[in-house]
Ligand code: ATP
């Protein structure tokens with residue numbers, strides 16, 4: 001039996017005059033995401049996107065992929081049939097048989113968009129319901145509290161039948177590209193991939209920057225960051241990852257600044273370098289995985305100190321989340337297992353024993369004033385490596 005995938009989208013519907021623009025973005029994102037998996041034909045009608053997959057064996061993989069595309073709220077596989085009562089009935093019994101077991105409470109719901117179909121929605125539901133009741137053993141009709149709802153949709157070009165219970169939940173959010181572009185400071189930790197995912201969910205295209213301290217951090221640490229970016233790219237499509245050499249800066253800070261200010265001065269460098277990369281690539285904001293009070297460099301006083309070196313907005317989607325909530329998210333988006341691999345991050349290599357938790361901006365600026373900040377930044381930017389990261393299939 002021929003199958004089709006029906007995709008419903010959410011928030012886009014509320015976008016008034018901009019709705020077609022967002023719909024087109026979503027269709028483009030879907031088509032990009034599945035183009036290496038299978039030949040598809042994608043159409044849109046009545047707030048539903050229809051995806052026909054040439055090679056039916058690939059439908060499972062296409063659905064998995066769709067479950068990671070922001071803007072989609074649900075994905076349903078349906079049987080396609082002719083717009084006659086007979087073919088709808090035989091499709092219903094063939095396609096929903098596995099769900100219609102003896103003792104199951106069920107109902108049929110119908111939607112008739114094609115008013116030329118001779119029966120209205122209620123009449124269609126009654127007819128198909130009666131047919132299933134007669135032809136499947138032991139079913140119980142229950143229109144108020146069914147365990148299985150067989151849905152019939154009669155559209156202009158075809159009719160579809162599916163079991164509502166088999167609907168797959170989509171990720172929600174807005175299509176990537178609809179929410180501008182931002183640059184994520186991506187460490188190898190648990191937090192920053194989650195932060196990137198949260199902004200991507202709002203439609204933001206993501207570039208990533210990683211600060212790398214060779215030889216203090218290993219090639220494996222870099223591979224781990226690339227792997228995290230590849231998992232994120234499943235939701236965002238291609239990510240440009242900028243690897244920034246950071247060792248020289250860290251050594252100069254270590255040798256010339258008070259130990260308790262080391263982390264904050266280092267973070268101020270990170271922000272400035274990320275901002276310059278962001279400007280150059282037309283990003284409109286920075287994203288970090290900071291969460292209020294998580295570590296010394298994330299107290300409000302410390303955030304003030306790091307924030308004050310940049311003018312671009314710094315988005316911190318995790319700011320009010322507990323670590324346990326962040327971990328839960330990381331598991332959901334599949335980054336957790338990679339994040340906990342035990343390779344050193346550049347921050348952990350140069351961590352002071354007693355970092356300040358209540359820094360004064362003037363003190364930090366004074367400690368920093370012995371450094372050639374601009375020269376160090378330029379040097380570091382000269383060694384940036386750009387890696388194009390594609391979704392991990
Ligand atoms: P994460 O779990 O994401 O590593 P964290 O709790 O370890 O975060 P910090 O090390 O203080 O916190 O870093 C705070 C934020 O700064 C990170 O979430 C990330 O956005 C950014 N950051 C830290 N280290 C790096 C790095 N090596 N490269 C890029 N960004 C970094």
Ligand code: MG
Nearest residue numbers: 187189345347
């Ligand atoms: Mg970290």
